[in-house]
Amino acid sequence: MTMLHDESERLRERAERLFPGGVNSPVRAFRAVGGQPPFVARAEGAYLFDADGNRYIDYFGSWGPMILGHAFPSVVEAIVRAARDSASFGASTAVEGDLAERVMAVYPGIERLRFVSSGTEATMSAIRLARAATGRRRIIKFEGCYHGHADGLLVKAGSGVATLGIPGSAGVPEEIASLTLALPYNDLAAVEAAFASYPDEIAAIILEPVVGNAGCIPPAEGYLAGLRCITNEHGALLIVDEVMTGFRLAPGGATELYGIDADLITLGKILGGGLPCGAFGGRRGRMDLLAPLGPVYQAGTLSGNPLAMAAGCATLDYLAMHRETIYPELEASAKAVAEGVAQAAREAGVTVTVNRVGSMWTWFFTAEAVTNYEQAARSDTASFGRFHRAMLERGVWLPPSQFEALFLSLAHGPVEVEATIAAARAVFAG
Ligand code: KE4
Numbered sequence: 001m002t003m004l005h006d007e008s009e010r011l012r013e014r015a016e017r018l019f020p021g022g023v024n025s026p027v028r029a030f031r032a033v034g035g036q037p038p039f040v041a042r043a044e045g046a047y048l049f050d051a052d053g054n055r056y057i058d059y060f061g062s063w064g065p066m067i068l069g070h071a072f073p074s075v076v077e078a079i080v081r082a083a084r085d086s087a088s089f090g091a092s093t094a095v096e097g098d099l100a101e102r103v104m105a106v107y108p109g110i111e112r113l114r115f116v117s118s119g120t121e122a123t124m125s126a127i128r129l130a131r132a133a134t135g136r137r138r139i140i141k142f143e144g145c146y147h148g149h150a151d152g153l154l155v156k157a158g159s160g161v162a163t164l165g166i167p168g169s170a171g172v173p174e175e176i177a178s179l180t181l182a183l184p185y186n187d188l189a190a191v192e193a194a195f196a197s198y199p200d201e202i203a204a205i206i207l208e209p210v211v212g213n214a215g216c217i218p219p220a221e222g223y224l225a226g227l228r229c230i231t232n233e234h235g236a237l238l239i240v241d242e243v244m245t246g247f248r249l250a251p252g253g254a255t256e257l258y259g260i261d262a263d264l265i266t267l268g269k270i271l272g273g274g275l276p277c278g279a280f281g282g283r284r285g286r287m288d289l290l291a292p293l294g295p296v297y298q299a300g301t302l303s304g305n306p307l308a309m310a311a312g313c314a315t316l317d318y319l320a321m322h323r324e325t326i327y328p329e330l331e332a333s334a335k336a337v338a339e340g341v342a343q344a345a346r347e348a349g350v351t352v353t354v355n356r357v358g359s360m361w362t363w364f365f366t367a368e369a370v371t372n373y374e375q376a377a378r379s380d381t382a383s384f385g386r387f388h389r390a391m392l393e394r395g396v397w398l399p400p401s402q403f404e405a406l407f408l409s410l411a412h413g414p415v416e417v418e419a420t421i422a423a424a425r426a427v428f429a430g
Contacts, residue, residue, distance in 0.1 A: 003393060007051035011039040014128035027160040032381065033388040033400045043070035045411035048397055056397035057416050059406040063399070064212075064244050064269040065357075068318055068329075069411025075273045078314035082307045088300065095309040103271070103279065106252040109262055113281030114290060115304040119243035119268030120148025122278035123206060125298045126264045127152065130204035130237045130404075132296045133286050139199055140205040140236075142185040144214030144373025144403070147206055147241050147266075153354040156182035158213030158373065163401040185372045186219065195234045204237040204263075205230075212244040212405035214373045215362035216355040222365040224258050231263075243268035243278065244405070247316065248330075249358045251323050257358075259410060270319075272309030276302070326410060330359035333412050338363070340421035348428035350383070360405040363387075376403065387427060394423040 015022035023029045030037045038050035048056045053186045112262045146159035154169040183190040211217035240262035246253035247270040269277035338361045351367040365380040384402040
Protein backbone atom coordinates (compact mmCIF):
# COMPACT_ATOMS: atom_id res chain seq x y z
CA MET A 1 0.00 0.00 0.00
CA THR A 2 1.54 3.33 -1.03
CA MET A 3 1.90 5.78 1.81
CA LEU A 4 0.13 9.15 1.63
CA HIS A 5 2.29 12.20 2.25
CA ASP A 6 -0.12 15.09 1.65
CA GLU A 7 0.41 16.79 5.01
CA SER A 8 4.18 16.36 4.84
CA GLU A 9 4.06 17.89 1.36
CA ARG A 10 2.11 20.87 2.65
CA LEU A 11 4.54 21.34 5.55
CA ARG A 12 7.50 21.00 3.21
CA GLU A 13 6.21 23.72 0.90
CA ARG A 14 6.03 26.07 3.89
CA ALA A 15 9.40 24.94 5.24
CA GLU A 16 11.05 25.71 1.90
CA ARG A 17 9.76 29.30 2.22
CA LEU A 18 11.31 29.56 5.67
CA PHE A 19 14.56 27.56 5.78
CA PRO A 20 17.37 27.03 3.23
CA GLY A 21 16.53 23.69 1.66
CA GLY A 22 13.53 23.47 3.96
CA VAL A 23 15.64 22.11 6.82
CA ASN A 24 17.56 23.16 9.88
CA SER A 25 20.33 20.63 9.30
CA PRO A 26 21.41 19.57 5.79
CA VAL A 27 21.43 15.77 6.21
CA ARG A 28 17.69 15.89 6.92
CA ALA A 29 16.97 17.05 3.36
CA PHE A 30 17.36 13.59 1.76
CA ARG A 31 19.51 15.20 -0.99
CA ALA A 32 21.80 12.15 -1.12
CA VAL A 33 19.09 9.52 -1.28
CA GLY A 34 16.37 11.28 -3.25
CA GLY A 35 12.71 11.37 -2.43
CA GLN A 36 11.13 13.77 0.02
CA PRO A 37 11.61 13.56 3.80
CA PRO A 38 8.38 13.01 5.74
CA PHE A 39 7.68 15.50 8.52
CA VAL A 40 7.66 13.82 11.91
CA ALA A 41 4.68 14.53 14.17
CA ARG A 42 5.62 12.37 17.14
CA ALA A 43 7.62 9.31 18.15
CA GLU A 44 7.31 6.52 20.68
CA GLY A 45 9.68 3.67 21.49
CA ALA A 46 11.24 2.39 18.26
CA TYR A 47 8.75 4.25 16.04
CA LEU A 48 8.39 7.57 14.26
CA PHE A 49 4.95 8.79 13.15
CA ASP A 50 4.80 11.33 10.34
CA ALA A 51 2.33 14.16 9.75
CA ASP A 52 0.16 11.85 7.64
CA GLY A 53 0.05 9.18 10.34
CA ASN A 54 2.49 6.80 8.65
CA ARG A 55 4.58 4.71 11.04
CA TYR A 56 8.27 3.94 10.61
CA ILE A 57 10.82 1.89 12.52
CA ASP A 58 13.46 4.48 13.42
CA TYR A 59 17.12 3.59 12.73
CA PHE A 60 18.72 7.00 13.26
CA GLY A 61 17.25 7.88 16.67
CA SER A 62 17.76 11.63 16.32
CA TRP A 63 21.31 10.75 15.08
CA GLY A 64 22.18 8.89 18.25
CA PRO A 65 20.61 10.41 21.39
CA MET A 66 17.50 8.22 21.69
CA ILE A 67 19.20 5.07 23.00
CA LEU A 68 16.33 4.31 25.41
CA GLY A 69 13.72 4.78 22.67
CA HIS A 70 11.47 7.76 22.04
CA ALA A 71 9.37 9.34 24.82
CA PHE A 72 10.97 7.14 27.47
CA PRO A 73 8.73 7.68 30.55
CA SER A 74 11.39 8.56 33.15
CA VAL A 75 13.09 10.97 30.72
CA VAL A 76 9.80 12.69 29.84
CA GLU A 77 8.86 12.98 33.52
CA ALA A 78 12.27 14.46 34.38
CA ILE A 79 11.93 17.11 31.66
CA VAL A 80 8.35 18.02 32.65
CA ARG A 81 9.29 18.23 36.33
CA ALA A 82 12.27 20.47 35.61
CA ALA A 83 10.26 22.69 33.24
CA ARG A 84 7.80 23.49 36.04
CA ASP A 85 10.66 25.33 37.80
CA SER A 86 11.42 27.38 34.65
CA ALA A 87 13.43 26.39 31.57
CA SER A 88 16.64 28.27 32.23
CA PHE A 89 18.33 30.47 34.81
CA GLY A 90 21.80 31.36 33.50
CA ALA A 91 23.08 30.60 36.96
CA SER A 92 24.62 27.59 38.71
CA THR A 93 22.35 24.74 39.72
CA ALA A 94 22.63 21.46 41.62
CA VAL A 95 21.54 19.43 38.61
CA GLU A 96 24.68 20.40 36.65
CA GLY A 97 26.71 18.72 39.35
CA ASP A 98 24.35 15.75 39.37
CA LEU A 99 24.97 15.11 35.66
CA ALA A 100 28.70 15.80 35.88
CA GLU A 101 29.06 13.21 38.66
CA ARG A 102 27.21 10.64 36.51
CA VAL A 103 29.58 11.35 33.59
CA MET A 104 32.67 11.04 35.80
CA ALA A 105 31.41 7.76 37.22
CA VAL A 106 31.83 6.18 33.78
CA TYR A 107 34.64 8.41 32.43
CA PRO A 108 37.27 8.25 35.20
CA GLY A 109 39.73 10.16 33.01
CA ILE A 110 37.50 13.23 33.31
CA GLU A 111 38.37 15.15 36.49
CA ARG A 112 36.80 18.42 35.35
CA LEU A 113 34.29 19.07 32.60
CA ARG A 114 32.40 21.94 31.02
CA PHE A 115 28.85 21.61 29.66
CA VAL A 116 27.94 23.24 26.35
CA SER A 117 24.88 23.00 24.10
CA SER A 118 26.09 20.89 21.18
CA GLY A 119 28.81 18.55 20.02
CA THR A 120 30.17 21.31 17.80
CA GLU A 121 30.73 23.54 20.79
CA ALA A 122 32.39 20.68 22.66
CA THR A 123 34.92 19.86 19.94
CA MET A 124 35.54 23.50 19.03
CA SER A 125 36.30 24.31 22.66
CA ALA A 126 38.47 21.21 23.16
CA ILE A 127 40.61 22.24 20.18
CA ARG A 128 41.00 25.77 21.54
CA LEU A 129 42.03 24.33 24.91
CA ALA A 130 44.53 21.96 23.27
CA ARG A 131 46.14 24.82 21.33
CA ALA A 132 46.44 26.88 24.50
CA ALA A 133 47.80 23.94 26.51
CA THR A 134 50.51 23.14 23.95
CA GLY A 135 51.18 26.57 22.43
CA ARG A 136 50.84 24.93 19.01
CA ARG A 137 48.48 25.75 16.12
CA ARG A 138 48.04 22.73 13.83
CA ILE A 139 45.57 19.89 14.40
CA ILE A 140 45.15 16.46 12.83
CA LYS A 141 41.73 15.06 11.97
CA PHE A 142 40.83 12.11 9.77
CA GLU A 143 39.10 12.05 6.40
CA GLY A 144 35.44 11.21 6.78
CA CYS A 145 35.34 12.04 10.46
CA TYR A 146 32.87 14.75 11.39
CA HIS A 147 33.26 16.74 14.58
CA GLY A 148 30.61 19.41 14.06
CA HIS A 149 30.79 22.53 11.90
CA ALA A 150 33.49 24.69 13.52
CA ASP A 151 35.62 26.22 10.76
CA GLY A 152 38.77 24.22 11.21
CA LEU A 153 36.92 20.91 11.49
CA LEU A 154 35.07 21.10 8.17
CA VAL A 155 38.14 19.98 6.24
CA LYS A 156 37.40 16.65 4.49
CA ALA A 157 34.66 16.01 7.03
CA GLY A 158 32.13 13.25 7.07
CA SER A 159 28.38 13.24 7.71
CA GLY A 160 26.58 15.96 5.78
CA VAL A 161 29.82 17.27 4.23
CA ALA A 162 30.57 13.85 2.74
CA THR A 163 26.89 13.26 2.01
CA LEU A 164 26.74 16.40 -0.12
CA GLY A 165 30.07 15.51 -1.74
CA ILE A 166 31.65 18.85 -0.89
CA PRO A 167 35.37 19.05 -0.03
CA GLY A 168 34.82 21.28 2.96
CA SER A 169 32.80 24.44 3.28
CA ALA A 170 32.75 27.80 1.59
CA GLY A 171 33.43 30.58 4.03
CA VAL A 172 36.30 28.85 5.81
CA PRO A 173 39.39 31.02 5.24
CA GLU A 174 42.41 29.22 3.83
CA GLU A 175 44.40 30.51 6.80
CA ILE A 176 42.22 28.42 9.09
CA ALA A 177 41.74 25.35 6.87
CA SER A 178 45.51 25.14 6.29
CA LEU A 179 46.05 24.51 10.00
CA THR A 180 44.05 21.28 9.79
CA LEU A 181 45.84 18.18 8.48
CA ALA A 182 43.26 15.65 7.25
CA LEU A 183 44.75 12.15 7.11
CA PRO A 184 43.41 8.71 6.19
CA TYR A 185 41.83 6.85 9.14
CA ASN A 186 43.46 3.60 10.26
CA ASP A 187 46.89 4.66 8.88
CA LEU A 188 49.52 5.24 11.59
CA ALA A 189 52.29 5.84 9.04
CA ALA A 190 50.40 8.88 7.75
CA VAL A 191 50.28 10.27 11.29
CA GLU A 192 53.99 9.65 11.83
CA ALA A 193 54.72 11.42 8.55
CA ALA A 194 52.63 14.42 9.55
CA PHE A 195 54.54 14.83 12.80
CA ALA A 196 57.81 14.47 10.90
CA SER A 197 56.69 17.23 8.54
CA TYR A 198 55.53 19.55 11.30
CA PRO A 199 57.70 18.83 14.33
CA ASP A 200 56.51 20.68 17.43
CA GLU A 201 53.65 22.33 15.51
CA ILE A 202 50.77 19.90 16.08
CA ALA A 203 48.61 20.63 19.12
CA ALA A 204 46.33 17.64 18.96
CA ILE A 205 44.78 14.76 17.12
CA ILE A 206 40.98 14.67 17.19
CA LEU A 207 39.22 11.50 16.10
CA GLU A 208 36.06 9.49 16.23
CA PRO A 209 37.25 6.35 18.10
CA VAL A 210 34.73 4.41 16.03
CA VAL A 211 33.90 6.42 12.94
CA GLY A 212 30.19 6.95 12.44
CA ASN A 213 30.25 9.87 10.00
CA ALA A 214 31.74 8.04 7.03
CA GLY A 215 29.37 5.24 7.76
CA CYS A 216 30.59 2.98 10.58
CA ILE A 217 34.34 2.27 10.44
CA PRO A 218 35.92 0.51 13.46
CA PRO A 219 39.52 1.25 14.51
CA ALA A 220 42.03 -1.33 13.25
CA GLU A 221 43.76 -3.49 15.85
CA GLY A 222 46.42 -1.35 17.57
CA TYR A 223 45.35 1.87 15.87
CA LEU A 224 44.08 3.73 18.93
CA ALA A 225 47.06 2.62 21.03
CA GLY A 226 49.34 3.71 18.18
CA LEU A 227 47.82 7.19 18.16
CA ARG A 228 48.38 7.43 21.92
CA CYS A 229 52.05 6.46 21.51
CA ILE A 230 52.64 8.95 18.72
CA THR A 231 50.94 11.85 20.53
CA ASN A 232 52.89 11.06 23.72
CA GLU A 233 56.14 10.92 21.74
CA HIS A 234 55.50 14.31 20.11
CA GLY A 235 53.86 16.18 22.99
CA ALA A 236 50.47 16.48 21.28
CA LEU A 237 47.10 15.90 22.91
CA LEU A 238 44.72 13.08 22.01
CA ILE A 239 41.13 14.36 21.79
CA VAL A 240 38.62 11.49 21.62
CA ASP A 241 35.34 12.67 20.16
CA GLU A 242 32.70 10.53 21.84
CA VAL A 243 29.74 12.69 20.86
CA MET A 244 28.31 9.71 18.97
CA THR A 245 29.94 6.72 20.72
CA GLY A 246 29.70 8.01 24.30
CA PHE A 247 27.37 5.98 26.54
CA ARG A 248 26.39 3.93 23.41
CA LEU A 249 29.22 1.44 22.91
CA ALA A 250 29.57 0.88 26.66
CA PRO A 251 28.63 2.87 29.76
CA GLY A 252 31.94 4.72 29.29
CA GLY A 253 31.72 4.63 25.50
CA ALA A 254 34.64 3.76 23.27
CA THR A 255 37.01 5.02 25.96
CA GLU A 256 35.89 2.11 28.15
CA LEU A 257 35.44 -0.37 25.30
CA TYR A 258 38.98 0.12 23.93
CA GLY A 259 40.72 1.32 27.12
CA ILE A 260 41.75 4.63 25.55
CA ASP A 261 43.89 7.05 27.59
CA ALA A 262 42.51 10.32 26.21
CA ASP A 263 43.74 13.79 27.13
CA LEU A 264 40.36 15.36 26.35
CA ILE A 265 36.99 13.71 25.71
CA THR A 266 34.04 15.37 23.98
CA LEU A 267 30.48 14.23 24.59
CA GLY A 268 26.98 15.04 23.34
CA LYS A 269 23.84 13.35 21.98
CA ILE A 270 22.90 10.68 24.58
CA LEU A 271 24.37 12.97 27.28
CA GLY A 272 21.33 15.26 26.94
CA GLY A 273 18.72 12.53 26.53
CA GLY A 274 17.50 14.25 23.34
CA LEU A 275 17.83 17.84 24.57
CA PRO A 276 20.61 20.18 23.37
CA CYS A 277 23.72 19.27 25.36
CA GLY A 278 27.43 18.66 24.91
CA ALA A 279 30.47 18.53 27.17
CA PHE A 280 34.25 18.35 27.09
CA GLY A 281 36.47 17.20 29.92
CA GLY A 282 39.84 15.94 31.03
CA ARG A 283 42.45 16.18 33.77
CA ARG A 284 42.08 19.03 36.27
CA GLY A 285 45.29 20.90 35.43
CA ARG A 286 44.45 21.15 31.73
CA MET A 287 40.77 22.00 32.22
CA ASP A 288 41.64 24.75 34.73
CA LEU A 289 43.14 26.68 31.81
CA LEU A 290 39.52 27.62 31.07
CA ALA A 291 38.03 30.93 32.15
CA PRO A 292 37.34 32.07 34.80
CA LEU A 293 40.41 30.29 36.21
CA GLY A 294 42.66 30.47 33.18
CA PRO A 295 43.22 32.35 29.89
CA VAL A 296 41.10 30.19 27.56
CA TYR A 297 37.72 31.77 27.05
CA GLN A 298 34.65 29.60 26.47
CA ALA A 299 31.04 30.37 27.41
CA GLY A 300 27.38 29.63 26.65
CA THR A 301 24.00 31.13 27.56
CA LEU A 302 22.33 27.75 27.90
CA SER A 303 25.34 25.70 29.02
CA GLY A 304 24.17 23.33 31.75
CA ASN A 305 20.53 24.01 30.89
CA PRO A 306 18.42 22.50 33.72
CA LEU A 307 16.04 20.63 31.38
CA ALA A 308 18.91 19.08 29.42
CA MET A 309 20.66 18.19 32.67
CA ALA A 310 17.51 16.52 33.99
CA ALA A 311 16.99 14.56 30.77
CA GLY A 312 20.64 13.53 30.81
CA CYS A 313 20.49 12.38 34.42
CA ALA A 314 17.36 10.31 33.78
CA THR A 315 18.98 8.72 30.71
CA LEU A 316 22.32 7.94 32.35
CA ASP A 317 20.58 6.67 35.50
CA TYR A 318 18.60 4.12 33.49
CA LEU A 319 21.71 3.07 31.54
CA ALA A 320 23.69 2.69 34.78
CA MET A 321 20.92 0.83 36.64
CA HIS A 322 20.51 -1.75 33.84
CA ARG A 323 24.07 -1.77 32.41
CA GLU A 324 24.42 -5.54 32.81
CA THR A 325 21.50 -6.21 30.45
CA ILE A 326 21.20 -3.13 28.23
CA TYR A 327 24.47 -3.41 26.31
CA PRO A 328 24.15 -7.12 25.57
CA GLU A 329 20.54 -6.51 24.45
CA LEU A 330 21.54 -3.65 22.14
CA GLU A 331 24.38 -5.77 20.76
CA ALA A 332 22.13 -8.77 20.09
CA SER A 333 19.42 -6.74 18.35
CA ALA A 334 21.91 -4.81 16.23
CA LYS A 335 23.75 -7.99 15.24
CA ALA A 336 20.49 -9.68 14.26
CA VAL A 337 19.22 -6.86 12.08
CA ALA A 338 22.59 -5.89 10.56
CA GLU A 339 23.42 -9.47 9.59
CA GLY A 340 19.83 -10.39 8.69
CA VAL A 341 19.58 -7.60 6.12
CA ALA A 342 23.05 -8.34 4.75
CA GLN A 343 22.03 -11.98 4.32
CA ALA A 344 18.86 -10.93 2.49
CA ALA A 345 21.01 -8.82 0.19
CA ARG A 346 23.42 -11.65 -0.53
CA GLU A 347 20.54 -14.03 -1.30
CA ALA A 348 19.34 -11.51 -3.87
CA GLY A 349 22.82 -11.15 -5.36
CA VAL A 350 23.34 -7.67 -3.91
CA THR A 351 26.79 -7.08 -2.46
CA VAL A 352 26.95 -5.21 0.83
CA THR A 353 29.71 -4.91 3.42
CA VAL A 354 28.54 -4.62 7.03
CA ASN A 355 30.62 -2.69 9.58
CA ARG A 356 29.25 -2.77 13.12
CA VAL A 357 30.36 -1.97 16.66
CA GLY A 358 27.70 -2.61 19.27
CA SER A 359 24.47 -0.85 18.29
CA MET A 360 25.91 1.34 15.54
CA TRP A 361 26.47 -0.03 12.06
CA THR A 362 26.37 0.62 8.31
CA TRP A 363 25.52 -1.42 5.23
CA PHE A 364 28.01 -0.24 2.62
CA PHE A 365 26.89 -1.00 -0.93
CA THR A 366 30.29 -2.29 -1.96
CA ALA A 367 32.04 -5.64 -2.07
CA GLU A 368 35.34 -4.34 -0.64
CA ALA A 369 36.30 -4.00 3.00
CA VAL A 370 35.72 -0.48 4.33
CA THR A 371 38.51 0.60 6.68
CA ASN A 372 38.77 4.27 5.68
CA TYR A 373 36.79 7.01 3.98
CA GLU A 374 38.37 6.47 0.54
CA GLN A 375 37.01 2.92 0.49
CA ALA A 376 33.63 4.03 1.89
CA ALA A 377 33.39 6.65 -0.86
CA ARG A 378 33.66 3.92 -3.50
CA SER A 379 30.31 2.52 -2.34
CA ASP A 380 27.44 2.50 -4.77
CA THR A 381 25.58 5.46 -3.24
CA ALA A 382 22.90 5.30 -5.96
CA SER A 383 22.01 1.77 -4.84
CA PHE A 384 22.01 2.95 -1.25
CA GLY A 385 19.61 5.73 -2.27
CA ARG A 386 17.24 3.29 -3.97
CA PHE A 387 17.40 1.03 -0.90
CA HIS A 388 16.68 3.95 1.42
CA ARG A 389 13.64 5.10 -0.58
CA ALA A 390 12.22 1.60 -0.88
CA MET A 391 12.67 0.85 2.83
CA LEU A 392 11.07 4.16 3.77
CA GLU A 393 8.00 3.27 1.72
CA ARG A 394 7.89 -0.02 3.66
CA GLY A 395 7.95 1.77 7.00
CA VAL A 396 11.66 1.54 7.80
CA TRP A 397 13.43 4.91 8.14
CA LEU A 398 17.20 4.59 7.68
CA PRO A 399 19.62 7.51 8.03
CA PRO A 400 19.41 9.26 4.61
CA SER A 401 23.07 8.83 3.66
CA GLN A 402 25.59 6.08 2.95
CA PHE A 403 27.95 8.12 5.15
CA GLU A 404 26.02 7.84 8.40
CA ALA A 405 25.69 5.11 11.00
CA LEU A 406 22.47 3.38 11.91
CA PHE A 407 21.50 3.18 15.57
CA LEU A 408 18.88 1.20 17.42
CA SER A 409 17.44 1.63 20.87
CA LEU A 410 16.32 -0.49 23.79
CA ALA A 411 12.82 -0.27 22.31
CA HIS A 412 13.86 -2.22 19.17
CA GLY A 413 13.03 -5.89 19.78
CA PRO A 414 12.49 -9.08 17.76
CA VAL A 415 9.30 -7.68 16.17
CA GLU A 416 11.18 -4.67 14.75
CA VAL A 417 14.19 -6.76 13.75
CA GLU A 418 12.06 -9.30 11.86
CA ALA A 419 9.95 -6.59 10.22
CA THR A 420 13.10 -4.82 9.04
CA ILE A 421 14.61 -7.98 7.57
CA ALA A 422 11.30 -8.83 5.86
CA ALA A 423 11.13 -5.34 4.35
CA ALA A 424 14.71 -5.63 3.10
CA ARG A 425 13.99 -9.03 1.60
CA ALA A 426 11.01 -7.56 -0.27
CA VAL A 427 13.10 -4.62 -1.50
CA PHE A 428 16.00 -6.77 -2.69
CA ALA A 429 13.54 -9.13 -4.40
CA GLY A 430 12.51 -6.09 -6.42
P1 KE4 B 1 26.28 18.57 17.01
O1 KE4 B 1 26.90 19.96 16.94
O2 KE4 B 1 25.51 18.23 15.74
O3 KE4 B 1 25.47 18.37 18.30
O4 KE4 B 1 27.48 17.51 17.15
C1 KE4 B 1 28.51 17.52 16.18
C2 KE4 B 1 29.17 16.15 16.17
C3 KE4 B 1 30.41 16.02 16.78
N1 KE4 B 1 31.05 14.83 16.81
C4 KE4 B 1 30.49 13.72 16.25
C5 KE4 B 1 31.23 12.43 16.30
C6 KE4 B 1 29.21 13.80 15.63
O5 KE4 B 1 28.66 12.69 15.07
C7 KE4 B 1 28.54 15.03 15.59
C8 KE4 B 1 27.19 15.21 14.92
N2 KE4 B 1 26.68 14.08 14.19
C9 KE4 B 1 25.81 14.40 13.07
C10 KE4 B 1 25.31 13.10 12.42
N3 KE4 B 1 26.28 12.12 12.24
C11 KE4 B 1 24.67 15.26 13.48
C12 KE4 B 1 23.47 15.23 12.56
C13 KE4 B 1 23.33 16.53 11.82
O6 KE4 B 1 24.36 17.14 11.45
O7 KE4 B 1 22.17 16.91 11.58
